[in-house]
Amino acid sequence: MPWNFAWFGLIAIIFVLLILLNAAIYIFREYERCVVFTLGRFSGVRGPGLVLLVPAIQQLVRVDLRTVVLEVPTQDVISRDNVSVRVNAVVYFRVVDPKKAIVEVANFFNATSQLSQTMLRSVLGKHQLDDMLAEREKLNLAIQQALDAQTDSWGIKVSNVEIKQVDLTESMIRAIARQAEAERERRAKVIHAEGELQASEKLYQAAHVLAQEPQAILLRYLETLTVIGADKNTTVVFPLPMDLLSSFLGDRKKAP
Template sequence: MRIKTADIPRQEVMTKDNISILANAVVYFKVEKPDTAIVKIEDFEYAVRQYTQTALRDVVGNSELDFVLTEREKIADDIKKIVDSETSAWGVDIESIKIQEIELPAEMKRAIAKQAEAEREKRAVIITSEGELKASENLRKAAENLAKSPIAVQLRTLQTIRDIASDPSEKIVLYLPSDIAGIVKKLGKE
């Protein structure tokens, strides 16, 4: 016999962690023994839908929201096992159940969005702090190198003065050490 489908309408379901969601599904089934299905139950299609709807509420009700959102296939498989265990006695075989949609309340969507934003901000802070740590390590190494060579510090001072003086719109008054002329002479000889 051919596989039939039955839509399980959207229904409000409460998860184990008391969060109300809307869920709907579709069930694919096949009548293996038509004579048994007719004799054992009045309307097997209606019964399959009702059992699936009830099993959906039971399985989701025993699961936390994170599990429901991430493990749809497992939820659907658990529902299939429950429904199939009942319907097999009627001669009806459940081929599969697919959860079509899980909709969260608006406030829950906002809370999840806030959580995701907080996670992104956390990662950004971590990346920034790692960059600042590397920069401070580089500055420390540069300071150590400059400390090893006093002439390098003075050369750096002269480079800074030259950079500042290159902008004609700036007027800067600098106090230079008295030995700056001697440094310039030394650098000129080298």
């Protein structure tokens, strides 16, 4: 009978040791770290690999070091030119200092999410609607730098921010369409006016050259008549400029 109690006690001791050993051994992957607290005080960051802790004396908090993709919910933003738009974005961040991420902020993921929403409205509100539509890369960089400056004290590195979509109201879409149409008409008129200016300059140069020799004007006149006369179905009557003929006949009389 005493042997039975001895075996029972030995089995109980082995069972307790296995439980303590299971509570003391932890294995962390390459992308994981553990923040260790000894009697409530921070005592270091360990991992990856095998980590041994003293049960009931030391506690740990797992931290994932991989990049996190954070979807920023759609935010109502009023631009600098008083246009109301709805904007959503994606934020890419990761933990670079596990100690700060656990000690300095209660929930770094939720804190980064809330800060991203606030920063998105704050930065975009300083720019006009045209900047939101045409200069997204510049705005992405501005939001990323503003976020990174705030999350640095939390041990968080914001690597990238991408504005996904900018939604406009129907009235604003129609207004932008009218503006684009007016801009196209303006460009067409400017191009037409520039063409007229270039043509007038060329005509002025041609007239200046022809004015040097009256015979050249007559030849140009006759050439125009030849071109018009090539169309057999058209009859055109042109008055013959006498000043051209007089200059031409005057030169013939002077000839021997």
